[in-house]
Amino acid sequence: MARQGFSRLRGLVTAVGMALLLAGCTTTSRTPYSLAEDGQASIPGIPAARFWADDSKELVANVGRVATGSQVKFLALSGGGASGAYGAGFLACWSKTGQRPAFSVVSGASVGALIAPFAFLGPAYDPVLTQMFTSGETDGLLQFAGLSGLFGTGLFRDEPLARLVDKYVTPQLLAAIAAEHAKGRVLTVVTTNLDSQRTAVWDMGAIASSRDPHAFALFKSVLLASASIPGVFPAELIKVQANGRSFSEMHVDGGVTANILVVPEAILTSRVSANGAKVEVYAIVNGKLGPDFSVVDPQILPIFQRAFETAIKANTRNSLIASMEFLRRLGGSLKVTAIPETAEGIAATDFDRAKMTRLYDFGCAAAQSGDRWAASL
Numbered sequence: 001m002a003r004q005g006f007s008r009l010r011g012l013v014t015a016v017g018m019a020l021l022l023a024g025c026t027t028t029s030r031t032p033y034s035l036a037e038d039g040q041a042s043i044p045g046i047p048a049a050r051f052w053a054d055d056s057k058e059l060v061a062n063v064g065r066v067a068t069g070s071q072v073k074f075l076a077l078s079g080g081g082a083s084g085a086y087g088a089g090f091l092a093c094w095s096k097t098g099q100r101p102a103f104s105v106v107s108g109a110s111v112g113a114l115i116a117p118f119a120f121l122g123p124a125y126d127p128v129l130t131q132m133f134t135s136g137e138t139d140g141l142l143q144f145a146g147l148s149g150l151f152g153t154g155l156f157r158d159e160p161l162a163r164l165v166d167k168y169v170t171p172q173l174l175a176a177i178a179a180e181h182a183k184g185r186v187l188t189v190v191t192t193n194l195d196s197q198r199t200a201v202w203d204m205g206a207i208a209s210s211r212d213p214h215a216f217a218l219f220k221s222v223l224l225a226s227a228s229i230p231g232v233f234p235a236e237l238i239k240v241q242a243n244g245r246s247f248s249e250m251h252v253d254g255g256v257t258a259n260i261l262v263v264p265e266a267i268l269t270s271r272v273s274a275n276g277a278k279v280e281v282y283a284i285v286n287g288k289l290g291p292d293f294s295v296v297d298p299q300i301l302p303i304f305q306r307a308f309e310t311a312i313k314a315n316t317r318n319s320l321i322a323s324m325e326f327l328r329r330l331g332g333s334l335k336v337t338a339i340p341e342t343a344e345g346i347a348a349t350d351f352d353r354a355k356m357t358r359l360y361d362f363g364c365a366a367a368q369s370g371d372r373w374a375a376s377l
Helices: 003-010 013-021 035-040 056-066 081-096 111-121 123-134 159-168 171-182 204-209 215-226 300-329 353-368
Strands: 050-052 071-077 105-109 186-193 198-203 236-242 245-253 278-285 333-338
Touching: 035 236, 035 245, 071 111, 081 111, 081 123, 081 278, 081 353, 105 111, 111 123, 111 171, 111 186, 111 215, 123 159, 123 353, 159 215, 171 186, 171 204, 171 215, 186 204, 186 215, 198 204, 204 215, 215 236, 215 245, 278 300, 300 333
Parallel strands: 071 105, 071 278, 105 186, 278 333
Antiparallel strands: 050 198, 186 198, 186 245, 236 245
């Protein structure tokens, strides 16, 4: 982890300390709701918009929907913040080899959620990913929100990230996703519901195909929620309803509970079969899977960020190991690529153009090499 990655956060320690002294102040209020209402909540007008990673009934139904052909190719994109440049470079240069499959299913968490729609639509959208991660468009993502941020849900303003999403997520993009959804292909994005501590899996194709007037806004809100690193960017409040009452759920970074979605937890413990389908999963990890040594500065924010990223790394490895064993039992396969140990590690919030371009180039080189997939975890 490069020390420079903490530089923009370290200066906030004093401000945070002052905020703690004034902890009684708040600018955010919410409509309370019960556990029973939580269990019945749905998206108004788009009931098929999402399911839960721990809901076996919903998941088995969705697995049955995609595992009807003789071959299922699944792309899983992890979180990693600025390190998403690796995945963008890998996808673009994988296309150049002529060996990139047409995927039946694409899933994304955190920065992987921002990549997923374009990966889903195929190589024609590679230039979009290249521009997003190497042109400097992410330079201004971290803009301190001032006192409103200290008393709100994120230290940095959400407008820069929202503008980035607005630029690339257009009605035309949703129409293209809806067309692929109609063919039976699946695009999912993962968020974390902080209220219920559950992993929400959003069917982005179903949202894109909906005629509900709020579908476009919901599509963008889900992407923003999945990419909202807790405490850094504001949480997303997503409107739901239950028993005639309307209220909002608080959603944040999908990486908190599922930094990469390959096999959801309910499926791991189920007796689901592949129905004769050959399942091939390709996982792009926007980070390093092995230990990445760095002497941590003895300050609150560097310690917190290092601990958070260490927990996410462990989460990712454990998910991949469990998924690999599950797929092996089903006769399927899991291929994984991750940032190599020789690459420069950068913090999730270190949106430095030069560093991201180098990671993009690492991803490109990895995709074009003869051993693009890791030999082991």
